[in-house]
Amino acid sequence: MQCSFLTDGNVLVACPSGRIDTVTYNDFKTALNAELDRTQAKHLVIDLADLEYVSSAGFREFFLAGRRMGRDGGSLSVCSFQPQVKELFEIAQFMTAYAVHDSREAAVTAAKAS
Secondary structure (H helix, E strand, C coil), X not given: CEEEEEEECCEEEEEEEEEECCCCHHHHHHHHXXXXXXXXXXXXXXXXXXXXXXXXXXXXXXXXXXXXXXXXXXXXEEECCCHHHHHHHHHCCCCCCCEEECCHHHHHHHHHHC
């Protein structure tokens, strides 16, 4: 699992690639929290275009990131699903837990507007 980041105003975009599972979730959590602390972003967009798989441990980290953003008055949204990851989100009923967008651009625009 690798994760790159970019900022667009007060929006942090996290771009994980590979797998977020019981082996790699801690790497994702550490990198994400460090970047959120560094940037002080109000909104978080997780771009899933390069994510191949997410386990329950990964879903937990998404949930915790969403709670953190909400606690700070911000938001979490996800975008650009691979078909197999979208299916996992649907099975776990996470498609209604976050704002879902087809593209990174749409997610960032919506976050900036909120």
